[in-house]
Amino acid sequence: MTIELTNSTDTPEHAELRREVRNLCDQFGEKYWQQRDLNREYPDEFVATLTKAGYLSALIPTAYGGLGLGITEAAIILEEVNRSGGHAAACHAQMYTMGALLRHGSDEQKKRYLPEIASGALRLQAFSITEPEAGSNTPDITTFAAKDGDHYVITGHKNWTSRIQQSDLLMLLARTEKRADSPADRANGISLFLVDLREVRANQPETLVVEPVRTMFNYATNQVWYKQMRVPASALIGEESKGFRYVIDGWNAERILLASEAIGDGYWFLDTAVRYAKERSVFGHAIGANQGVQFPLARAYTQVLAADMMRNRAAALFDAGEKCGAEANAAKFVASEASWQAGNICLDVHGGYGFVDKYNVERKFRETRVYQVAPINNNMILAFLGQHVLGLPKSY
Numbered sequence: 001m002t003i004e005l006t007n008s009t010d011t012p013e014h015a016e017l018r019r020e021v022r023n024l025c026d027q028f029g030e031k032y033w034q035q036r037d038l039n040r041e042y043p044d045e046f047v048a049t050l051t052k053a054g055y056l057s058a059l060i061p062t063a064y065g066g067l068g069l070g071i072t073e074a075a076i077i078l079e080e081v082n083r084s085g086g087h088a089a090a091c092h093a094q095m096y097t098m099g100a101l102l103r104h105g106s107d108e109q110k111k112r113y114l115p116e117i118a119s120g121a122l123r124l125q126a127f128s129i130t131e132p133e134a135g136s137n138t139p140d141i142t143t144f145a146a147k148d149g150d151h152y153v154i155t156g157h158k159n160w161t162s163r164i165q166q167s168d169l170l171m172l173l174a175r176t177e178k179r180a181d182s183p184a185d186r187a188n189g190i191s192l193f194l195v196d197l198r199e200v201r202a203n204q205p206e207t208l209v210v211e212p213v214r215t216m217f218n219y220a221t222n223q224v225w226y227k228q229m230r231v232p233a234s235a236l237i238g239e240e241s242k243g244f245r246y247v248i249d250g251w252n253a254e255r256i257l258l259a260s261e262a263i264g265d266g267y268w269f270l271d272t273a274v275r276y277a278k279e280r281s282v283f284g285h286a287i288g289a290n291q292g293v294q295f296p297l298a299r300a301y302t303q304v305l306a307a308d309m310m311r312n313r314a315a316a317l318f319d320a321g322e323k324c325g326a327e328a329n330a331a332k333f334v335a336s337e338a339s340w341q342a343g344n345i346c347l348d349v350h351g352g353y354g355f356v357d358k359y360n361v362e363r364k365f366r367e368t369r370v371y372q373v374a375p376i377n378n379n380m381i382l383a384f385l386g387q388h389v390l391g392l393p394k395s396y
């Protein structure tokens with residue numbers, strides 16, 4: 001598609017990376033995504049092509065065969081996928097989860113898995129945290145990993161374990177101790193595991209029950225039951241009982257990447273709406289000449305641009321190893337609101353045609369709504385900002 005708007009803060013290297021990813025995405029085009037959406041199919045070919053080009057291993061150090069890039073570059077990659085009319089949620093987990101493995105995985109785990117993830121031989125696309133009863137309150141999870149000699153035996157029920165059927169490796173959060181009563185200790189006793197699903201599927205398939213969940217947009221998500229699934233003790237990431245801390249460590253990166261997907265959507269909506277507003281003529285002139293059409297577009301543009309800049313600031317701080325909790329959370333909030341607003345305007349600008357699937361607007365509209373909700377709800381973002389940045393009392 002023709003891109004009308006530019007990212008003014010790109011360095012020449014970033015602009016080049018953006019162009020390369022854009023060219024790759026253009027090989028697929030909107031019809032491809034439309035068809036996947038219609039049939040609720042996983043975009044296998046797209047993910048394979050992105051993997052082969054090395055983009056999904058952006059965060060893996062070069063020593064392990066990855067591109068050794070930072071969050072800024074990873075953000076550009078995911079933004080471009082969404083900006084092309086695609087949906088990066090099909091494959092973003094490899095980037096979202098990488099921090100936990102890089103920072104807390106053992107040398108042996110890294111040597112064993114990272115080169116194969118980087119080459120595309122292994123897919124790390126599934127992250128199993130959320131449970132039906134616990135919801136946003138992760139310390140309330142009850143999935144339990146009981147030590148049994150040199151193994152753990154895992155039992156529990158998770159919902160929303162996305163892409164488990166498209167993944168060879170799974171990051172899984174489970175309790176290894178019962179939840180403590182004291183609020184200060186409630187996040188302890190949870191451990192993080194890197195499960196080799198190939199072994200489970202080959203040797204103990206009955207211990208892994210997966211039930212796909214159909215959602216309002218094309219998303220490969222599932223309910224999963226772990227039924228005394230045995231994993232070797234070597235699957236534990238870092239130290240036992242510290243797993244939730246390791247997950248929290250990755251939240252800033254996740255917020256920045258998620259903001260980038262929403263920003264990509266925001267620009268797609270603006271590009272698409274602006275083009276249509278120039279072409280569509282009613283009452284003898286282009287509809288974009290009407291202030292009722294032009295001003296909402298200009299307003300949406302300011303918000304996407306603001307989100308873009310805030311995301312860039314958060315990513316720069318992250319890559320410099322500085323604190324960025326306020327910026328990363330604010331960027332996620334602003335970007336998810338901006339893309340939703342741009343989506344609404346884009347739908348309005350298209351009049352009745354916005355509801356017709358071949359225009360892609362209704363699909364992108366459904367897809368972008370999730371960024372306010374998952375992987376973290378905007379209420380939780382506001383709670384973080386209220387408590388940890390503004391210093392207000394904890395609300396829950």
Ligand SMILES: Cc1cc2nc3c(=O)[nH]c(=O)nc-3n(C[C@H](O)[C@H](O)[C@H](O)COP(=O)(O)OP(=O)(O)OC[C@H]3O[C@@H](n4cnc5c(N)ncnc54)[C@H](O)[C@@H]3O)c2cc1C
Nearest residue numbers: 127128129130135136160161162219374375377379380396
């Ligand atoms: C498409 C999709 C894919 C997902 N993929 C994954 C995945 O791969 N792995 C995974 O582990 N999870 C995944 N999730 C789960 C996602 O992270 C959860 O939806 C999220 O953790 C919230 O849990 P919940 O849906 O049970 O909402 P709840 O916790 O029940 O919350 C419902 C509402 O109440 C609000 N709320 C609750 N408590 C408070 C409070 N104290 N203050 C203010 N508001 C509050 C929430 O913000 C929300 O608006 C996915 C979700 C979706 C929709």
